[in-house]
Amino acid sequence: MEMMSATPSPTSSPDGKTIAYESSGVQMYNDEGDKEIYRMSAFDGKNKKNLTNNGADVNDSYPVYSPGGQRIAYHTYGQQTSNLDGDYDVYRMSASDGTGQKNLTDGKEGVDNEYPFFSSDGTKIFYESQGIQDSNLQGDHEVYRLNTSDGLGQKNLTNNDANDRVFPD
Amino acid sequence: MATRATTQGIEGRSKRRGGLLLTLALGAALAGVAAMGGVATRADAAFTEKVVFASNRTTGTGVNNPTGDFEIFRMNPDGTAVRQLTANGVDDFGPVLSPDKTKVAYLSYGKQTSNPEGDLEIHIMNASDGTAKRNLTHNRAGVDDYYPIFSPGGKKIAYTSTGKRASNPEGDAEVYVMRSLDGTGQKNLTNNGLEVPGDYPVSDYASDFSPTGDKIAYVSLDKQGSNPEGDAEVYRMNALDGTAKENLTHNGDDVGDTFADIIS
Numbered sequence: 001m002e003m004m005s006a007t008p009s010p011t012s013s014p015d016g017k018t019i020a021y022e023s024s025g026v027q028m029y030n031d032e033g034d035k036e037i038y039r040m041s042a043f044d045g046k047n048k049k050n051l052t053n054n055g056a057d058v059n060d061s062y063p064v065y066s067p068g069g070q071r072i073a074y075h076t077y078g079q080q081t082s083n084l085d086g087d088y089d090v091y092r093m094s095a096s097d098g099t100g101q102k103n104l105t106d107g108k109e110g111v112d113n114e115y116p117f118f119s120s121d122g123t124k125i126f127y128e129s130q131g132i133q134d135s136n137l138q139g140d141h142e143v144y145r146l147n148t149s150d151g152l153g154q155k156n157l158t159n160n161d162a163n164d165r166v167f168p169d
Numbered sequence: 170m171a172t173r174a175t176t177q178g179i180e181g182r183s184k185r186r187g188g189l190l191l192t193l194a195l196g197a198a199l200a201g202v203a204a205m206g207g208v209a210t211r212a213d214a215a216f217t218e219k220v221v222f223a224s225n226r227t228t229g230t231g232v233n234n235p236t237g238d239f240e241i242f243r244m245n246p247d248g249t250a251v252r253q254l255t256a257n258g259v260d261d262f263g264p265v266l267s268p269d270k271t272k273v274a275y276l277s278y279g280k281q282t283s284n285p286e287g288d289l290e291i292h293i294m295n296a297s298d299g300t301a302k303r304n305l306t307h308n309r310a311g312v313d314d315y316y317p318i319f320s321p322g323g324k325k326i327a328y329t330s331t332g333k334r335a336s337n338p339e340g341d342a343e344v345y346v347m348r349s350l351d352g353t354g355q356k357n358l359t360n361n362g363l364e365v366p367g368d369y370p371v372s373d374y375a376s377d378f379s380p381t382g383d384k385i386a387y388v389s390l391d392k393q394g395s396n397p398e399g400d401a402e403v404y405r406m407n408a409l410d411g412t413a414k415e416n417l418t419h420n421g422d423d424v425g426d427t428f429a430d431i432i433s
Contacts, residue, residue, distance in 0.1 A: 010388065010403045016380035019417070029419055042379065042386075042405070045417030090240050119246060120218055126246075143222050145246065157248030164227035165239070165262065 012130075013069045013095065018042055020051075020063040020072055020095070023111050035059035039095070051098030054080060062115060066122040071095055071148070073116040086161055087110035092148060104151030108133050110147055113144070115167040125150055129156070130163050141165050189391065199228065202319070208340065219243040220409045221254075221296070223262040241275050245337055254299030257281055263315070267323045268351065273315040274326060274349070277304070285308035291328055293349060294372055305352030309334060314345075320408065321382045324349055325357075327375045327408070344387050358385065358411030361393060368392045371375070375431055376403075383408055386417075393420065405433035 010021035019042045026138040027031035031052040037060045052060035058078035065072055067097040072095045079086035090113045093101040104125065105108065105113035111131030118125055124145050132139035135156040141163040146154045159163035215302035223239045226232055232253055234240050239260040244251045255261040259279025266273055273296045280287035283304040291314045294302040305326065306314035312332035319326055326349045336357040347355040359373035369391045376386045385408045392399035395416040406414040 009186065010376050010384060010386050012377045012379055013378065019377075019386055019405075021418070023418065023420075024201065025400070040417060041405075042384075042417075045403075045415070045419075048290075048418075124218055124246065143220065143248075157220070157244060157246075158222070158224065158251075159248075160224075160226055160229060162224055162228075162237075163239075164222055164224040164226070164242075166220075166222050 011063060011065060012042060013039075013065050014067065015041060015069055017097075018110045021049075021064065022061040022063065022068065024059075029053055034078070035061050037061065037072065039096075043125035049097070050093075051093060052076070052101070053098070054101075057071055058083075064117055065147070066092075066094060066118050067120060068122055069095060071122070073148075075114045075116065075127075077112075082106060085109035086112050086133070090114070090116045090125065090146075091117075092125070102151065104148075105129070105154070106151075117166070118148070119145075124153075126157075126166065128164075135159065170389070179295075182232065211285050213415070214253055217244055218270075219262040220246055221266060223264065223275075224253070232318075238279075238393060241273065241299070246373075250353075252298075254294060254296075255302075259284075259287075263317075265317050265319065266296060267319050268321055272323070274319065276307075276315055283307070288332070289313035289315050291315065291352075303346060303351070305349070306355070307352065317367065318375055318377060319349065320378050321380055325382075325408070327378065329375045330357075339370040342372040342374055343387065344373045344375045344411075346385075356411075358408075359389070359414075360411075373404075378408060379405075389416075423425070 010019050011155045018039050020039045022035055023038050024035045030036050034057055036050050037052045039046055039051055060076040060081045063072045063074045071092050073092045075090050077088045083089050089105045091097045091102050091103050111133050112130045113127055116127040118149050125148050126145045130141045138144050138161050142156050143158045143164050144156055194245045213373050221243045224242050225239045227236050227237050229235050233256045237259045239262045241254045241261050241264050259281050261275055262271045263276040272293055274293050277292045278289045284290050290304050291306045292304050313332045316329040317326045325346050327346045329342050330345045331342045337343050342359050344359045345357055361371045371391045371393050374388045384405050386405045388401055389404045390401045396402050402416050403418040404416050
């Protein structure tokens with residue numbers, strides 16, 4: 001079975017043709033200068049595209065490719081229609097054009113969901129969650145998973161009173 | 170450099186948790202750390218993949234962590250069959266799986282037999298049971314090695330190293346490569362020091378191999394010929410020897426093509 005590990009940003013697409021990365025600062029297609037996820041040709045840096053061009057103060061970062069390369073999962077913070085409380089949530093979108101953006105972890109205010117990575121078949125996303133919620137009464141760091149397609153099937157995999165981390169920030 | 174990047178990452182968000190690295194008080198040197206969990210293969214019944222993670226838990230079946238520091242664990246993708254892979258009195262974190270999922274590279278910080286200086290080192294072990302541990306970057310005190318990335322074939326690890334040594338006289342962040350088997354063949358691929366006299370040395374942070382393994386993408390920060398503004402840019406270079414460096418995101422001042430959120 002083919003497996004996937006999470007990768008840092010900038011990250012190479014599975015076929016090696018594209019690099020996804022995070023960029024901030026006022027530039028073409030990003031008048032607000034907040035953090036956006038771009039993609040470009042891995043060969044020469046051409047064909048840059050802002051995949052998450054979504055208004056001021058919505059900061060999108062940490063892109064990771066699905067095993068097949070069709071999707072990018074990422075985390076974002078800042079208020080938008082799909083994230084009214086503006087906390088960190090895990091999204092997914094089309095890797096080619098940024099369409100189909102979906103907040104997979106929209107829930108209780110003040111719960112931060114970050115650092116997604118895909119299962120080997122791409123159907124699940126693992127991530128780190130922090131903040132008090134029904135499945136995490138202590139509100140400490142826990143490792144969760146959910147369905148890539150609809151965000152359902154959320155499960156706290158490490159439910160205990162200690163911190164469980166996939167990412168050491 | 171790294172401090173500046175850290176500030177950039179924190180900017181715009183007042184609430185930021187006190188994380189492990191901040192607890193470790195490594196500050197700027199660790200600003201580029203971006204290791205993470207992954208999914209490992211193992212031929213257990215029903216589950217052929219594992220999730221590796223770091224935890225400071227002290228209780229639970231099979232848990233041996235009386236000092237409550239961070240240790241590396243693995244579990245089934247449904248959260249069952251948790252197994253502890255490291256057991257010592259120092260922090261082990263940031264696990265990254267080799268492409269064949271048989272090895273875990275991770276960061277270890279604190280004095281131990283394999284690391285008497287206690288600085289940040291990249292270790293490797295067997296993913297199945299935590300045996301065959303080895304400090305791959307065993308070098309002088311004050312040289313921190315972090316952010317390991319396996320080559321697609323698994324034989325090489327690219328990483329970031331900070332601290333003065335013969336191959337890095339300025340001690341700024343540089344992208345190195347070494348053999349994953351034993352840590353030999355360490356080579357500074359971005360040895361670029363003070364490109365602009367009087368300015369900061371150029372800091373380089375490893376990011377990713379190309380799928381064919383012949384290129385490495387990295388983030389470079391500060392003034393140099395190919396980046397007169399000195400903001401963060403995405404570069405790539407030949408993985409073998411660091412030649413053919415190219416700035417892929419050359420886009421003017423104040424545009425940071427960074428993993429700023431990662432280093433916040």
